[in-house]
Amino acid sequence: MKAAVFREHGPIDNLEIAEMPTPTPGPGEVLVRVRAVALNHLDLFTREGLPGLKLELPHIGGCDIAGEIEALGVGVEGWHEGQHVVINPSLWCGRCEFCLAGEESLCVRFRILGEHVRGGAAQYVVVPATNLFAIPDEYPFEQAAAAPLVFATAWRSLITQGQLRAGQSVLILGAGGGVATAAIQIAKLAGATVYAASRDEAKRRRARELGADVVLDSNEDFGREIWTLTNKRGVDVVLENVGAATWERSLRSVVKGGRVVVFGATSGPMVQIDLRQVFWKQYAIIGATMSNRREFNTVMRLIFWERKLQPVVDRVLPLDQIREAHRILEAAEQFGKLVLVP
Ligand SMILES: NC(=O)c1ccc[n+]([C@@H]2O[C@H](COP(=O)([O-])OP(=O)(O)OC[C@H]3O[C@@H](n4cnc5c(N)ncnc54)[C@H](OP(=O)(O)O)[C@@H]3O)[C@@H](O)[C@H]2O)c1
Ligand SMILES: [Zn+2]
Structure with a gap:
């Protein structure tokens, strides 16, 4: 699959479009065909390198993903191929004291999709089924991708x-x-x-x-x-x-x-x-960091099903223009979100 990657931490020029293996979903996971991915300031920090952040390189950024379910891993129920979704970018263990208390963003093994593990600046991404949020079929992917993390x-x-x-x-x-x-x-x-x-x-x-x-x-x-x-x-x-x-x-x-x-x-x-x-x-x-699952679902419902909140998209660019997107965000030229389409 096509992906925007960097092979080592550093400046914008380290970003490139490359061929990467398409991931396969394990038990409890789904393969999502990425239709739009939004940038966050975190993508800049991750590219530059953060203290203690050890990544499997090349790294694929992109925490905010909207797309369609392409394939279900073993044991995934309640979802179907072709369903339109956004993805909760928080990753939690589900076993620690904080997860058991419903405070996933305090998880002792807390990670973020696109920061600690490969994200969605690519044609496909694999995520736990528990991170899916269903959105209406008619909701534009470019706008949907601008919603989850922020x-x-x-x-x-x-x-x-x-x-x-x-x-x-x-x-x-x-x-x-x-x-x-x-x-x-x-x-x-x-x-x-x-x-x-x-x-x-x-x-x-x-x-x-x-x-x-x-x-x-x-x-x-x-x-x-x-x-x-x-x-x-x-x-x-x-x-x-x-x-x-x-x-x-x-x-x-x-x-x-x-x-x-x-x-x-x-x-x-x-x-x-x-x-x-x-x-x-x-x-x-x-x-404050990210959200727990209850907060995530509450605010996503207000966006996608009650239409009380609207993601603000500054502009939509093809994924090939990942460098230009990072440049705009670094220079703070945008108002709202930069969205990339693979
Ligand atoms: N803890 C978490 O879970 C979490 C989640 C999301 C984001 N964050 C962090 O929150 C920050 C914002 O994230 P974002 O994705 O919303 O970033 P963003 O879209 O890049 O926006 C950052 C804004 O900060 C303002 N700014 C930047 N440098 C400034 C300066 N020197 N003086 C005054 N204003 C300045 C600019 O606003 P104006 O141009 O309008 O002045 C800029 O648009 C980032 O540091 C990010 O890492 C943390
Ligand atoms: Zn945990």
Whole structure:
């Protein structure tokens, strides 16, 4: 099969289109014909190499997959060939303390499809049947592929970890990002007032169209602006993912007793904290990664079957243009998701 691979970690030029063996599904697994695969910032980090990440090379990236079931492994029931699906990119053991408690993203053997194991930037991928989510036949694959990872992460971050509720307010950083475009919609659906910050004027306009109530320039002192706009109060929840570049201003934006949810550190992971601020303002700093199965199914149902949330696709490119797609994402030229078609 055709796949986008890299043979060693490094720059964009390491990516190439290559012939790879088509995988075969083992017991409990399915072979999916990939019809569209979306990129995530994680694809850039995986290509560059992450501490402790040891991959079987050549590696195939691509965590977000929409496609059709091609073949069922032994023992798979309840699915049929040709069925349209998206794939939950979280991989869990099902046996550890956290899996047994229904907290798959805390699994001690937690892995991500396309990061730790070969993903979907290819014509075919094999996944556990437990990771399938059925979507309507008429739903466009290109849009479907833009949904799983970012909406699952945004849902867990805002609703579970952030405890965002109707009437509250949230600040979403990096508004043009994939998770951020999901988060803006989820926060509005939850009945919150949404402040969204981006460095780019055109993206701020798009964020407003998507539902953000107030947009802010993340190159400016948005902490001070939030302070003024909220009558010296701050927002209930800050959704941090930009990291070092925005961290200090993010902490200044949170209300006393509020929540700062961190699910990423795009601009750098090392930050400073003034502990006096933490105990005086009594805010909580809470981590979030991916989702458990319940969260995944809840948010996928809202997208595919209730149509209350819409994946935001910046553009669709052929898989052959994988290098160009990585370049666009690295330069943050996109608003929403980049989708590739094999
Ligand atoms: N923990 C998890 O499970 C999980 C899941 C998904 C993602 N993540 C992490 O979360 C982050 C976002 O992921 P994504 O896929 O949504 O990324 P993305 O689509 O590439 O978006 C990242 C956004 O961050 C903003 N940004 C980047 N560098 C910045 C800087 N120096 N200063 C200010 N803003 C900056 C940009 O927004 P503007 O151009 O609008 O300013 C950019 O669009 C990544 O670090 C990713 O690894 C973690
Ligand atoms: Zn586990």
